[in-house]
Amino acid sequence: MSNDSTPGPQPGDFTEQLRASTTGLGLVWAQTTDGVIGKDGDMPWHLPEDMAHFTRLTSGHPVIMGRKTWLSFPDKYRPLPGRTNIVVTRQEGWGQTAEAEGALAVKSLDDALLESQFAPGHETVWVLGGGEIFAQTVDVADVAVVTFIDSATEGDTYAPELTYEWKLAASEPATGWLTSASGTRYRFTLWRRTETK
Structure with a gap:
């Protein structure tokens, strides 16, 4: 893999291409190179x-997440604007609490998937995590x-494994990395399922 870095940010066109070419049920997450997606209920970067990129990709579509992922967003970003926020929780009565304001609370993933089909933009539904939902x-x-x-960060939540059924369909950049204004190197990728469900 190349160590070349491309000055960022340059994700806009790639994100729009993803929006235009994606339908169905999608997963979206960020991870370190060794698979960490979270630590103590937050992203450690x-x-x-x-x-x-995440905002442009998911705007206008229903999003599904667990309660802990919902709570990981700062109050001012809850609910995520321009999206039906569906939150899966086993906590009885949580949907009636102040903490849940703006969320459509459901008891199971099946219920979340059903509700998503009645939401605006349901031709693409995005799953945001966390680990159990993924x-x-x-x-x-x-x-x-x-x-x-491109970081080795300790964490307690890991990305799901994309097995042989998945194939890398696109990457931005094609080789190497983009470089954040903060100096962190990163890459956007699109994976598609190759096996039928």
């Missing part, structure tokens, strides 16, 4: 370019959009 959806999703971060 600061990458504004990835947040901008584990339940990785075998039924159609696409995965993964940001790789």
Whole structure:
């Protein structure tokens, strides 16, 4: 793999291409090169370019997440604007709490997938995590959009494994890395399922 770095941010066109070419159930996450996606309920990095990419990619579509992922967003960003925010939780009555304001609370992933089909932009539904929700959806999703971060960060939540059923379909940049304004190197990737569900 090349160590060349391309000055960033340059993700806009690639993100728009992903929006235009993606339908069905999609997974979206950022991870370190060794698979860490979270630590103590938060992302252990600061990458504004990835947040901008995430916002453009998911805007206008329903998003599904677990309660802990919902709570990991700062209050001012909850609910994520321009998206139906569907939150899976086993906590009885959580949907009626102030903490859940703006969320459509459901008890199971099946309920979340059903509700998503009545939401604006339902031709593409994005799953945001966390680890348990990803584990339940990785075998039924159609696409995965993964940001790789060139960092070795300790964490307690890991990305799902994309097995032989998945194939890398696109990468930005094609080789090497983009470089954040913060100096962190990163790459956007699109994976598609090659095996039928």
